[in-house]
Amino acid sequence: MSAINVNSITGRTGTHGPVLTGVTTATNGLNIIGGNVGIGTSVPEGQLHLRSGGPNVRFQDIQGGTSRLRMNTISPVGGRFIMEGDILGEQGDDFLLGFRVGGVDSSSEKVSIGIHTTFFNSDTGTGGDFATGASVCIAGTETFSSKDFGEGDQATIQFVNTSNQGRTNFIGIGSGSDSLTISADHFGEASVSAIDMKIDGVTILHLGDGGSGNDSYFSGGSNTSWFNFNCSGQNVAFNADDSGNGRGYTEFNYNCTDSNNQATGTTWGTLSIQGTNGTLELVRNTNTGNDAFLEIQGKTSYGSSNKITRFLGDSDALNIINDSPGDYSINNSATNHSISFANGTGGVFIHYADSASTNFGISATDGVGVKSKLIYDTTSSSTTNYLRISGSGTAYELQRSTSSRRYKDNITNYVGIGLTRIENITPKTWADHKTGEQVVGLIAEELHDIGFTEAVSYSEWDAGSELGYGDEPSYMVGNGTTPVTKNGEDLDEGVEVVDGISDRAVLCEMLIAIKQLKADNDSLRQRISTLESN
Amino acid sequence: MTTNYTWHILNLVRRTSDGMVWNIEYKISATKGELSTSTERYVKVPPAASPLPFSSLTEAQVITWVKERLGSEKEQKIIDFLDTEISKKENKTRITELPW
Numbered sequence: 001m002s003a004i005n006v007n008s009i010t011g012r013t014g015t016h017g018p019v020l021t022g023v024t025t026a027t028n029g030l031n032i033i034g035g036n037v038g039i040g041t042s043v044p045e046g047q048l049h050l051r052s053g054g055p056n057v058r059f060q061d062i063q064g065g066t067s068r069l070r071m072n073t074i075s076p077v078g079g080r081f082i083m084e085g086d087i088l089g090e091q092g093d094d095f096l097l098g099f100r101v102g103g104v105d106s107s108s109e110k111v112s113i114g115i116h117t118t119f120f121n122s123d124t125g126t127g128g129d130f131a132t133g134a135s136v137c138i139a140g141t142e143t144f145s146s147k148d149f150g151e152g153d154q155a156t157i158q159f160v161n162t163s164n165q166g167r168t169n170f171i172g173i174g175s176g177s178d179s180l181t182i183s184a185d186h187f188g189e190a191s192v193s194a195i196d197m198k199i200d201g202v203t204i205l206h207l208g209d210g211g212s213g214n215d216s217y218f219s220g221g222s223n224t225s226w227f228n229f230n231c232s233g234q235n236v237a238f239n240a241d242d243s244g245n246g247r248g249y250t251e252f253n254y255n256c257t258d259s260n261n262q263a264t265g266t267t268w269g270t271l272s273i274q275g276t277n278g279t280l281e282l283v284r285n286t287n288t289g290n291d292a293f294l295e296i297q298g299k300t301s302y303g304s305s306n307k308i309t310r311f312l313g314d315s316d317a318l319n320i321i322n323d324s325p326g327d328y329s330i331n332n333s334a335t336n337h338s339i340s341f342a343n344g345t346g347g348v349f350i351h352y353a354d355s356a357s358t359n360f361g362i363s364a365t366d367g368v369g370v371k372s373k374l375i376y377d378t379t380s381s382s383t384t385n386y387l388r389i390s391g392s393g394t395a396y397e398l399q400r401s402t403s404s405r406r407y408k409d410n411i412t413n414y415v416g417i418g419l420t421r422i423e424n425i426t427p428k429t430w431a432d433h434k435t436g437e438q439v440v441g442l443i444a445e446e447l448h449d450i451g452f453t454e455a456v457s458y459s460e461w462d463a464g465s466e467l468g469y470g471d472e473p474s475y476m477v478g479n480g481t482t483p484v485t486k487n488g489e490d491l492d493e494g495v496e497v498v499d500g501i502s503d504r505a506v507l508c509e510m511l512i513a514i515k516q517l518k519a520d521n522d523s524l525r526q527r528i529s530t531l532e533s534n
Numbered sequence: 535m536t537t538n539y540t541w542h543i544l545n546l547v548r549r550t551s552d553g554m555v556w557n558i559e560y561k562i563s564a565t566k567g568e569l570s571t572s573t574e575r576y577v578k579v580p581p582a583a584s585p586l587p588f589s590s591l592t593e594a595q596v597i598t599w600v601k602e603r604l605g606s607e608k609e610q611k612i613i614d615f616l617d618t619e620i621s622k623k624e625n626k627t628r629i630t631e632l633p634w
Contacts, residue, residue, distance in 0.1 A: 394575050462578075469556040469578050471549050493578050 177201035298322050304331075347371075392460050414454075418512035424450045425506070433479050444501045445484045455505035456498055458486045463493040537566040537620060539613065541597045544574065546588075553588050554581050560600050564616035571619040573612065577603045 038044030041051040050057065059069065171182040181196045197205040298308035302324045309320040316334035323329050327346060331338030336354035342363075349361030352374070360372040386401040405411060425447065429440045448456045461483060464474035476483070476497075486496040540563045547557035556578055563572040577600055586595075601609055 395573075468581050470547065471551060493580070 414508055414512075416509045416512040418509060418516045421450065421452055421509050422513045425452070442501055442506065444498045447501055447506075448484060448486075448498045452505070452509070455502050455509070457500040457502060458496040459499035460494045461485075461491060461497050467491065467493060469493065535567050537564050537617065539564050539616065541600070543593050543596045543600075546591075546596065548588065552585075554585055555579065555588065555591070555596075556581070558596060558600055558603075560597070562612060562616065564613075564620055566620050566624075569620055569623045571616055571623070573616060575612070579603055 032047075036044035036047050036049060038049045038051065040055070041049055173180040177198060177200055179196070179198050181194075183194055195205065195207040196203060296308055299306045299322070302322055304319075304321055304323075306322045307317075307319045308322060308328075311318040316332060319331055319333055321329050321331060323340065326343030327340065329338045329340035329351075331351075331354075336351070338351045338354065340349050340351060340361075342348070345364035347361050347363030347365065349359050349363070349371075352358035352360075356373070357377070358374045360370075360374060362370055384403070388399045388401040389396055390399050391397050425442060427440060428443055428446075429438060431438055444456050447453075459476070462474050462476055463469045464472050464477065466473050466477060476499075483491055483497040485491060486498065489495055491497070542561045542563070544559040544561050546555050547559070548555045557576055558579060559574070559576045561572055561574045563570060579599055604612075
């Protein structure tokens with residue numbers, strides 16, 4: 001049949017029969033066998049080609065029946081349903097593909113889009129299955145201008161595996177180095193439940209189901225990162241190089257407070273480190289000028305109840321306590337034995353049973369010195385094992401003074417002067433420069449002046465402001481008497497000056513003098529005896 | 535095996551009137567393999583004719599001052615002392631521990 005050009009067909013029904021015999025019948029409607037039909041075009045390019053300024057196809061259901069727009073294909077290359085908008089490339093033309101449900105009770109009616117490999121029965125809403133590789137692609141530079149994807153009171157995007165076939169539901173955004181994937185094994189037949197986030201090819205977050213090879217972890221990679229868990233003021237934070245938020249460098253913050261303001265068991269405030277060695281390491285970074293320290297802030301009150309740190313063994317505890325402003329101590333909770341560190345000139349003390357009578361310490365409160373009433377109270381009537389302070393600079397030692405030849409090398413006889421030297425020594429009495437105590441003895445400088453240097457001890461001058469060092473005079477200045485140098489040189493830092501005497505040397509010189517007197521006495525006795533015998 | 539000596543400045547004491555450093559506290563550590571020892575001392579330095587700003591001082595500079603002030607003889611005495619201490623540890627003949 002040749003093509004028929006029809007500009008206008010006015011349908012008729014009833015007894016008048018078909019309008020165009022051989023073209024349509026009352027029973028079968030309008031049939032076109034072969035060829036194309038064009039509306040608005042004389043050259044139809046498809047079997048049905050609508051061409052006009054606004055081509056429009058409308059399906060209007062007036063009886064509440066089932067309206068369908070169906071496309072069935074059997075082609076192995078697949079069927080396509082293509083809608084193109086703005087094919088002239090004009091600006092400002094929108095293209096809309098809409099699925100809408102209207103009516104009075106629209107809130108309970110839903111719109112669905114199904115993608116299936118087999119036919120989907122729109123009457124029952126069943127049939128078909130998701131295909132491998134089936135996808136919805138949203139692309140382009142335009143964005144939704146009035147509605148976000150998924151907006152609405154009950155709007156959801158749901159991936160549900162209802163077949164219990166061990167298949168994995170999967171959501172992926174991005175691919176390769178920058179991606180977010182959410183996958184779930186709905187029935188737990190494989191350990192694949194996970195959320196993965198990757199940036200620059202590095203997995204920064206993996207939340208797995210804990211199965212073999214599927215642990216949960218977080219990695220900052222080479223980028224700035226930090227973790228923060230916050231629940232009703234209980235805060236745990238891991239933070240690395242978040243200086244932009246004022247958090248400095250690597251931090252671990254744990255803030256957990258219970259009603260007793262202390263850690264109790266495993267419920268509150270417990271940091272547990274379990275491993276082969278069970279160690280907690282604080283390591284500075286590669287900058288050797290940086291510190292790595294553990295800081296524990298105690299209460300602002302003072303006293304034995306302010307335990308900043310507590311170490312527990314089999315019984316009792318070793319506590320670090322803030323005793324008073326600026327003063328700290330380490331003490332045994334059972335016995336009150338402690339070591340205290342005061343600020344300022346308070347010094348450092350070892351306390352036995354927290355008694356002032358049994359303390360031993362170093363303090364500058366009443367002048368530089370070692371203090372201990374316990375040492376004074378511990379007495380002896382023995383004259384052996386004197387104590388001696390020996391050394392120089394910062395290397396002074398407390399030594400036991402002995403007399404056994406076991407501690408003496410190169411022993412020779414001392415050749416003293418005896419009476420001649422003794423008669424030049426004048427005992428003196430004085431008031432101690434510091435305590436005012438009246439003392440009888442000898443003056444070291446006087447022994448030095450008569451050449452009795454064996455009895456004089458010399459010390460290196462530890463200079464102060466008197467020689468331009470510092471703001472205070474040397475502790476060796478005493479009452480200000482000019483120091484006498486050992487060899488007559490000018491006074492300077494490190495020069496040896498007269499400082500003390502050796503009673504033993506004086507004693508030895510006296511022994512020699514006594515022997516001289518005895519020899520003289522023996523000689524006189526002999527002469528008297530000789531004279532009397534005559 | 536050689537012994538390495540490391541000098542560290544522990545603290546500087548200066549006058550409040552003009553900031554002149556006059557006392558240097560220093561520490562010398564000796565390390566030989568896994569053995570180590572150290573000694574802490576101080577030395578006083580006379581006022582400088584052309585003092586440097588305190589903030590510009592470096593540890594290396596101050597260590598130089600210490601060594602100059604000590605002189606080679608005193609410095610060697612300190613080194614000898616450290617060597618003796620290391621030698622004592624090397625020749626340790628006593629082990630104190632329990633078998634259980």
